[in-house]
Amino acid sequence: MACFLSLTKPTIPLFVSLLLLLLLPLSMGISSSKIRTTLDGPFEPVTVPLPSGFRGLTLDLPDTDPRVQRTVKGFEPEQISVSLSSSHDSVWISWITGEFQIGDNIKPLNPKSVASVVRYGKLRFPLSHRATGYSLVYNQLYPFEGLQNYSSGIIHHVRLTGLKPDTLYYYRCGDPSISAMSNIHYFRTVPASGPRSYPKRIALVGDLGLTYNTTSTVSHLARNNPDLIVLVGDVSYANLYLTNGTGSDCYSCDFSHTPIHETYQPRWDYWGRFMQPVVSKVPLMVVEGNHELEEQAKNMTFMSYSSRFAFPYEESGSSSTFYYSFNVGGIHFIMLGAYIAYEKLLLSISVVLNLTSQSYQQVHAYERSNRDPCGPVYITVGDGGNREKMATAHADEPGNCPDPSTTPDPIMGGFCVSNFTSGPAAGKFCWDRQPDYSAYRESSFGHGILEVKNETHALWTWHRNQDMYKKAGDQIYIVRQPHKCPIRPKVIQTLERRKVIPIT
Numbered sequence: 001m002a003c004f005l006s007l008t009k010p011t012i013p014l015f016v017s018l019l020l021l022l023l024l025p026l027s028m029g030i031s032s033s034k035i036r037t038t039l040d041g042p043f044e045p046v047t048v049p050l051p052s053g054f055r056g057l058t059l060d061l062p063d064t065d066p067r068v069q070r071t072v073k074g075f076e077p078e079q080i081s082v083s084l085s086s087s088h089d090s091v092w093i094s095w096i097t098g099e100f101q102i103g104d105n106i107k108p109l110n111p112k113s114v115a116s117v118v119r120y121g122k123l124r125f126p127l128s129h130r131a132t133g134y135s136l137v138y139n140q141l142y143p144f145e146g147l148q149n150y151s152s153g154i155i156h157h158v159r160l161t162g163l164k165p166d167t168l169y170y171y172r173c174g175d176p177s178i179s180a181m182s183n184i185h186y187f188r189t190v191p192a193s194g195p196r197s198y199p200k201r202i203a204l205v206g207d208l209g210l211t212y213n214t215t216s217t218v219s220h221l222a223r224n225n226p227d228l229i230v231l232v233g234d235v236s237y238a239n240l241y242l243t244n245g246t247g248s249d250c251y252s253c254d255f256s257h258t259p260i261h262e263t264y265q266p267r268w269d270y271w272g273r274f275m276q277p278v279v280s281k282v283p284l285m286v287v288e289g290n291h292e293l294e295e296q297a298k299n300m301t302f303m304s305y306s307s308r309f310a311f312p313y314e315e316s317g318s319s320s321t322f323y324y325s326f327n328v329g330g331i332h333f334i335m336l337g338a339y340i341a342y343e344k345l346l347l348s349i350s351v352v353l354n355l356t357s358q359s360y361q362q363v364h365a366y367e368r369s370n371r372d373p374c375g376p377v378y379i380t381v382g383d384g385g386n387r388e389k390m391a392t393a394h395a396d397e398p399g400n401c402p403d404p405s406t407t408p409d410p411i412m413g414g415f416c417v418s419n420f421t422s423g424p425a426a427g428k429f430c431w432d433r434q435p436d437y438s439a440y441r442e443s444s445f446g447h448g449i450l451e452v453k454n455e456t457h458a459l460w461t462w463h464r465n466q467d468m469y470k471k472a473g474d475q476i477y478i479v480r481q482p483h484k485c486p487i488r489p490k491v492i493q494t495l496e497r498r499k500v501i502p503i504t
């Protein structure tokens, strides 16, 4: 569901999310001659509908697909991934050993029974460095008759430190004492923090899931050779399944009679296996969405999300896996999930560039906003291919505006949105046309690539699955004007634990 990522200085209130959506035919070809910049705006709102040829079903990969099956033996590592720590000199390597269990009277594996070791180095042979980490097992338990419990394989996280910036490292992970080490993998560290030091390409994707469309998104994304993948929530969609493995395109309608919102946790393992070829090389940074909530016994939530991924939350001074920050060259990322109260937190954030790109991801479609001269550009990277329906209807079309009382937020309480207080829709719940703040929107599966060129220019490109690899669905330079919009770093110490990382 919701989260945003920010290159920069969010002195800004969170974007108001409009939950519903879409369609008005109008089309905008990407001008082949010159890429427009945000300084050319504000632009007339444009809506591009999903072409009718692309309305095929989004089907989940079945458990019989070879890409989701377990191919290792015994306690050999699987689901290997790399994620960043808070700066260039450190990364996390994560993997899983042993088999998950699901059913009645399961007995969790002992996480201490398999060691967490990474051997790594700049040369393939010998891998001269060694690091050790920690391991854990999580359970997803349902104290209700007929529902099956799940206990994960052993999840390992090891942090490598003292790495050189922008450098290729080789690694193997596992437990050498039982001859269960992985093959050799490699990753590249990010550039050192500082101005004029940027990664080439950052991929952004949301609501990924594990459908055939997901496989198309991930292969397009990998072809773009990103240095980093940022996944802004809604990962495996294991919560569209009952514990017996029966799935649905709309959980709330089909399974409304179950005593708790069930999940089928093996879908997470399938996701980890499917993603390994990409994320064992390219660092993946994740922040939670509503599909990661996964309630279980004792009101526990987000267990799979918090257990499976490594986050630099302690390194960045956060007390929760729900928000954290990290540096990639001259870019400071602030990852804010939707499941934590931000009032104090937002005040305590100090930053860097005011050049901005935020993506507030909720709606299953793509949208880019216009902006005030010094304000941020909001980008919704709607849908990476998940099984739920893509949003193709807009609340601002005739007859589509819902009654405010039908939009309660069952998780956080209250209502998701309230009536507009200013602008042409003041006092109303919906606009009667595509809002002026919306520059471009379309229903498509895809991913975005952000290329920060220098301290003032970042190129944003939306890559739709239906297009050829080199073609852009939407493209714009996000331009910062430091002389007109100077940065006045303001550090407010409301949270003692908060570490502020100013980059100059």
Ligand SMILES: *[C@@H]1O[C@H](CO)[C@@H](O)[C@H](O)[C@H]1NC(C)=O
Residues within 6 Å of the ligand: 053, 054, 055, 056, 057, 058, 059, 212, 213, 444, 445, 465, 466
């Ligand atoms: C999703 O994939 C199916 C085939 O698996 C295809 O028919 C459909 O057009 C795809 N949807 C989009 C929006 O790309």
Ligand SMILES: *[C@@H]1O[C@H](CO)[C@@H](O)[C@H](O)[C@H]1NC(C)=O
Residues within 6 Å of the ligand: 103, 104, 105, 106, 141, 142, 143, 144, 146, 147, 148, 149, 297
């Ligand atoms: C699952 O775990 C819960 C909590 O420990 C327990 O109450 C329940 O009986 C277990 N269910 C099965 C099928 O083993």
Ligand SMILES: *[C@@H]1O[C@H](CO)[C@@H](O)[C@H](O)[C@H]1NC(C)=O
Residues within 6 Å of the ligand: 242, 244, 245, 246
């Ligand atoms: C799973 O449970 C649902 C609801 O009880 C049932 O309709 C479905 O057939 C079950 N699926 C399997 C594979 O047993």
Ligand SMILES: *[C@@H]1O[C@H](CO)[C@@H](O)[C@H](O)[C@H]1NC(C)=O
Residues within 6 Å of the ligand: 298, 299
């Ligand atoms: C779980 O949450 C419900 C509803 O908020 C509450 O009534 C219940 O006491 C909680 N149970 C536990 C074990 O905390």
Ligand SMILES: *[C@@H]1O[C@H](CO)[C@@H](O)[C@H](O)[C@H]1NC(C)=O
Residues within 6 Å of the ligand: 009, 010, 011, 012, 354, 374, 375, 376, 485, 486, 487, 488
């Ligand atoms: C940075 O962006 C914020 C958010 O829109 C804006 O209010 C502010 O004027 C910009 N400039 C500075 C120096 O903060």
Ligand SMILES: *[C@@H]1O[C@H](CO)[C@@H](O)[C@H](O)[C@H]1NC(C)=O
Residues within 6 Å of the ligand: 404, 419, 427, 428, 429, 430
């Ligand atoms: C909000 O807007 C709706 C129409 O869009 C209107 O019916 C309702 O009365 C408004 N609520 C308030 C509190 O103004």
Ligand SMILES: *[C@@H]1O[C@H](CO)[C@@H](O)[C@H](O)[C@H]1NC(C)=O
Residues within 6 Å of the ligand: 453, 454, 455, 456, 457
């Ligand atoms: C920053 O990059 C943009 C786009 O590549 C370029 O047009 C501009 O001249 C660059 N600015 C500086 C100061 O290098």
